[in-house]
Amino acid sequence: MVMHYKEYGDLHKPLIMLIHGGGVGGWMWDKQVQYFSDYHCVVPELINDDTDFSIKDCAKKLLTIIEEKAENKRVIVIGFSLGAQIAIQMISSQSHLIDYAIINSALVIPSPIAEKLIRPFIKLSFPLIKNKSFAKLQAKTLYVDEEYFEQYYQDSSKMKLDTLIKILQENMSFAIPHNFSKAQCKILVTVGEKEKGNMKKSAAHLVNSNPNCKGVVLSNIGHGVSLANPEFFNYFVEEWIKDGKLPDGKVIN
Numbered sequence: 001m002v003m004h005y006k007e008y009g010d011l012h013k014p015l016i017m018l019i020h021g022g023g024v025g026g027w028m029w030d031k032q033v034q035y036f037s038d039y040h041c042v043v044p045e046l047i048n049d050d051t052d053f054s055i056k057d058c059a060k061k062l063l064t065i066i067e068e069k070a071e072n073k074r075v076i077v078i079g080f081s082l083g084a085q086i087a088i089q090m091i092s093s094q095s096h097l098i099d100y101a102i103i104n105s106a107l108v109i110p111s112p113i114a115e116k117l118i119r120p121f122i123k124l125s126f127p128l129i130k131n132k133s134f135a136k137l138q139a140k141t142l143y144v145d146e147e148y149f150e151q152y153y154q155d156s157s158k159m160k161l162d163t164l165i166k167i168l169q170e171n172m173s174f175a176i177p178h179n180f181s182k183a184q185c186k187i188l189v190t191v192g193e194k195e196k197g198n199m200k201k202s203a204a205h206l207v208n209s210n211p212n213c214k215g216v217v218l219s220n221i222g223h224g225v226s227l228a229n230p231e232f233f234n235y236f237v238e239e240w241i242k243d244g245k246l247p248d249g250k251v252i253n
Contacts (some may be wrong), residue, residue, distance in 0.1 A: 003061040005044040007069075008033045014074035015040045017062065019083030021105075021224075022047075022167050023138070025155050027148060028080070031230035032237075039076075042069060046083070047159065053166045055082075055174060059089035066097050076100040076241060080226060081107075082167065085174045088206070092177035095185045100241055103189045105223050108176045108202040115172040122165050129164075130157050143227035176209050187213040188240055190247065192221035192228075199223070207252045215252030 006026060016039045018029040026043040033041050042065060046058055066075055075098050079087030084106035091101050128134040135153045144152045187210060191203040200217065207215035218225055226233040236247035 003044055003046075003058070003065065004048070005042055005065060008041040008043070009037050009039050011040050013039050014076065015042060015066070015070050016076045016078065017042045017044070017066065019044060019062065019077065019079040019086050020046060021079075021081030021083050021142075022171060023156060024142060024144065024152060027151050028144075028227055030148075032078075032226060032234060035230075035234040036238075040069070040073070042066075046086070047155075047163065047167070053163060053170060055086050055089050055170050058086045059093060062086065063090055063094050063097060070097065074099045076102070078102040078104070078237065079106070080104045080224065082171055085171065088174075088180060089177060091183045091185055091187065092180040095183035098185045101183075101185055101187045102237060102240070103187065103206060104225060105191055105195060105199055106189070106202060106206065107171060107199060108174060108205055109198050110173050110175050111198075112173075115169055118168045118172065119165050122161065122168065126161050126164070129159070141223060143222070143224040145227075148227075176205060180206075181209050183210055184212065186244070188246070189213060189215035189252065190218055190225065190249075191215070191252075192223060192225060193217050193219050193249070194222040204252050214246060216247050216249040217252060218247060218249045 016036055018032055018041060020026055020028050026045050029043050044062060077087045077090060077098050084103045087101055087103055088106055091098050135156060139149055139152050189203050189206045191199050203215050207213045221228055239245040
């Protein structure tokens with residue numbers, strides 16, 4: 001199945017690929033698309049109920065898009081959560097296609113027990129997906145505000161049970177690929193100060209797995225800095241791409 005995507009900005013400028021997380025769609029990057037209008041922004045839609053979701057398959061398809069669109073331009077890949085895992089897979093597979101990668105809130109510590117419990121748990125809780133009160137609680141954890149709630153609710157309501165289970169299984173079983181250590185592109189890893197311990201440990205593992213990797217714990221942020229504070233996010237992305245300046249926060253050693 002072909003990966004659907006949208007393009008924005010100046011097609012002749014450096015390419016920024018923005019890869020959304022699970023439970024959200026390409027719309028989560030609206031503020032980034034507006035800010036980076038002088039770049040060539042490519043925003044894929046990862047979830048398709050007609051295909052069997054896999055991180056490796058998504059990475060392969062997105063790399064093909066980069067090969068088709070980059071045309072010797074600088075390439076920046078930015079991923080959030082599930083999208084960050086895909087970005088890690090991409091730079092582990094073909095880092096020569098990518099100049100800069102920003103990894104936001106990527107889980108790289110597999111949880112075999114949680115993975116096994118996903119199917120029975122999701123089967124029991126799946127009806128709640130169409131409950132708006134429950135959806136609002138879930139949206140809040142991702143910093144999805146009123147502006148985007150209806151889009152979030154529509155997307156989550158349409159998702160099929162087997163698709164959701166597969167996405168969560170892929171997410172919970174993901175580990176740092178063997179070739180990540182050899183990736184030559186510049187890599188920035190960020191995680192929110194308010195995120196769970198395994199997310200912070202994941203960020204540290206990534207930083208310690210590649211000499212080109214820098215990491216920062218972002219103060220007073222949970223899971224979803226680009227939605228929580230798009231102005232801050234856009235600024236530090238631009239500063240890091242242009243000058244290598246790290247965002248404010250605790251540097252991961």
